[in-house]
Amino acid sequence: MGPEPNPTKAHALEMRGITKRYPGVLANDGIDLDVRPGEIHALLGENGAGKSTLMNILYGLATPDEGEILLDGKPVTIASPSDAITQGISMVHQHFMLVPVLSVADNILLGEEPMAGPVFMDRGRAETRIRELGGFFGWEIDPNARVGSLSVGWQQRVEILKAVYRQAKILVLDEPTAVLTPQETTEIFGVLRRLTNEGYSVIFISHKLYEVLEIADRITVIRRGKVVGQRVPSETDEDDLAELMVGREVQLTVDRGESHPKDTMLVVDGLQVKDDRGREVVHGVSFEVRAGEIFGIAGVAGNGQDELVEALTGLRAVSGGHVTLDGRDATGDGARELTRRGVAFVPADRHRFGLVLSYPITDNMALTDYYRAPYAHGIIRDEAAIRGRAEAAVAQYDVRTPSVDVAAATLSGGNQQKVIVAREFDGELSLLVLDQPTRGLDVGSIEFIHRQAIAKRDAGTAILLVSAELDEVIELSDRIGVMYRGRLVAVVDGPSASREEVGLLMATGGRQASASGDAA
C-alpha cells in the first residue's frame, strides 16, 4: 500500500527558483519549495499571492518562465496534467472535478479503466479494488453510488481515492476544508495523517490559520509571489502567520466594543419559506433585530438559511408568517421596494447575485441604485455621477484595480467583495443583511469587512449576519440564533457564547431545547 518511503532522498519534491510572469504581474518570483516524503506541507498565502500559479505549474497547467522541478531528486518536466499524474502528482481541487451522474467507481476509474480484453471494462476487479482502498481508510464505500447523490464530504473522499488509485505520491489539496463541517474536517485530517504515515506527501493549501497549525508539519508562507517565511507549527502562532501573510500586523479578532441597541428594526414572525422544489425549508422562524446590533444566524449550510435570507431580501416568495420593517409591514416586498426602504444586502454568492462580472466597476457600483437620482434622471443615466461614485468607493474601500473601467471579473475575490460592500454599505440604511460576507476571502479582507460591519452597527444600522463560518458569527454578533433543519432552535448572547456551545447546537439542534424560534 502506497509508495515506499525512500530514506536516501530527503525530498519527495523540490521546486527551485520558480518564476512566472503574466502580463503586468510577477505571479511567482523565484519560489523555492521542498516537500519531504511523508510530510504535510502547508502553503499559506492571501488570494493572489501566487499559490495557485505555483500549484498550476506543479500540475502542468502552466509553464514556469524560470526554475526547475525535481521529483525524488531528479529534474522533471511537467507539460500537462496527464504528465503530472504519470509522475505521481495528484490534485484535489476546491471545486471537485467529478462527474455527478457517474458512479463512484466510474469517477475513480475515469481514464484508467482496468480492462478485460480490448473492449470491455473489468468492473468486478475495479469494484474490488475500490472497496479495498476504501477499507484502508476505514470507509464503507459503495462503488455504485452516484457521485451526485453523495454529500460534499464524501465527494471529497472520492477525489482522494481517485488520487490514491492513480498511485499519486504527492497530493495537492486546494482549500480542502472550505466546504466541510468541523466534524468532517477533523475526519479528513485523520485521513491525511494516514496517508503521510504510508509515505505519501501532502501539499495543503489554506488560509485558515488554526487549521494549518493543527495539521501541517511545515508551513511555507507566500506573499506577492515570493516565499516570505517558513515555519514549524510548534514555533509559531496565528498572529505570526497572519503578519507574514499580509505583511503587516493583523488583528484577527476585531475589537467589537459594546453595542448600543436602539429600537426594534426588523421583526420576523413565524416565517415560512419554500425551496425551489416547493418543499418548506423554513418552518415558522421568529426573531427580532434592533437598530445598532448585529444578530447572527449560525447553522450548518443547508438548514434553511439561504431561503430565509432570500425571503427577507425579496428574492424568494414568503409562504407564511410576517415580516415587519421599522414598524411597517414588509412581508413579500420585492428587492426594489426593500432597497427603497433602506435594506441593503451582501449576498453569499457574489458571482451569482452580487456582481455582473462582465460589467466594469462603475456599473457594478450602480447595480442597485441605477434607476434613481443621482445616477439617473428619468430614464437617462448620469454617467458622471456613476463614475464619480465608483471612483470614490475605490478610493475609500481600497479596491485594488487599475481603473474603474475594468470588468469586475478581472478583480480578485477580495476586491470583488469590497466593491459589493462599498455599494451596499453606502448611505443611510435601516437593515443590512450580510450573507457569508467573507466567504473565500483572505485574512486582510476579512479584517477589513468585519471592521466595516462594526462601524455600520455603531452608526445605528440593524445588521443580520448569516454565516456558516462559526468563528465569524461568534466574533461579530451581539446575539446569535442557531438554525437547525429550518427552525431557529436557540438564541444565545453573543459576547458570552462559546464555540463549543454553538457548535453543538448547530450539529444537533440542541434536542433537549424545548423552545423553537424563541427570540429574545
Place this chain on the structure above:
Amino acid sequence: MSLRRVVSVLTVPALAIVLALVVGAAIMIFSSPLVSGHFDPLLPLGAYAALLSGAFGSYNALIQTVVSSTPLILAGLAVGIGFKAGLFNIGAQGQFLMGAIAAAAVGAGLSGGPAIVSIPAALLAGLLAGALYGFIPGFLKAFTGAHEVVTTIMLNYIAIQFVAYLVTGPLRATGATFARSSDVGTAALPILIGRNGHLGILFAFVAVPLAWWLLYRTTLGFEVRTVGANPDAARYAGMSPRTVIALTMAVCGLLAGVAGAGEILGISHYMPAGYSTNVGFDAITVALLGRANPVGILFSGLLLGAMRAGSNLMQIQAGVPVQMIDVLQGVILFFLAAEVLVRYIFRVRAARVQVDELQTVSRSYGGQTTP
C-alpha cells in the same frame, strides 16, 4: 470604449471576413473550369473587383448598397438587441414577414388616400405586427419558460404559411396574373435619392444611434444588458427579468417589422405570394459579425448589403453566380462561431473580456437564460 478594446473586439470579425474571402477565392478557382472551361487562378480577383465596383463603383451602386443594407441593419438590430438580453431571436424572419404583410395590407387598403395618412398608417401596422410577433415568444419565455429558439423557429413557419394564405386568399389582388396583394399606391415610400433610395433607409440610420443610446445611456438598456449578462443579479438589483425579456423581444420584433414594412412600401409595393427573402436569417450573421453592438451592426449590415448589391455585377462580369454571396456569408458565420480556430490561425491572443453574444448562442441550446 477605449481604442484597445475596440481593436480587440474587431479583430475576430475582421479576420473572419478575410478568411471568408480566401475560402471564396479557393472555391472560385476550383470551380472555374465550369465557368470558363479551364482553371483560372485570377478569377477571384476579377470577381471581387466586379463585386466592389457593383457595390461602390458608381452613385447608383452606392445607393443600391445602402438600400440593400437597410433591412439587414434593422433586422440585425432585432437579433443583436436580443443577444444583449441573453435571447437568441431566430424569429427575425417571421417578425419581418409579419411586418411586411401588415404594411402591405394596410397600404393596399389606404392606397387611394393621402400619403400623409397612408404612409404612417402602413408603417405603424408593420411595426406593431412585428412587435406583437416578437412579444409572443418573449412572453412565453418569460412566463412559461418556453425557449425562444424553439418558439421563434415555429413562429417563422407560421408566418410563412400565414402570409401565403393571406396573399392567395383574402388579400389577393384582383386581375393580377399571379397571386399577390394589391399595390400600396400612395403608401409607397417616396424616393429620396438616386434610383431607389427610399425613405426607409433613414429608419436604419435613425435606429442605430437610437438603439445604441437606449442600450448604453438609459436605465432601460442597463436593465436589458443586466438581464442578459446575469439574470440573478438583475433580480437582486430589483429588476424584473420577466418584463424585460417580454418587452425586449417585442422591441426586437418591432425592428424586424419595420424592416419588413420598409421593403414592401419602399421597394416591391406589394406582397407577392412567394416572397423569397432571407433577411431574417442573414440578420443573425449581421448581428454576430457586428458583435451585437448597434454600431458594429451598422457596419456589418453595410458590408453584407454591399455584397448583395455588388453580386449582380459579379455575375455579369466574372460569371460567378450571385449565390457566391451566400457561400461567403456562410463561411463568415462559420469562422465567427469557430472563434478559437480564427485565433489559432492568426495567433491572436484571446480578449480578456469575453464576448457575450456568442455565449448567448451557445447557452441558448441547453443552458439557463430563464429568469
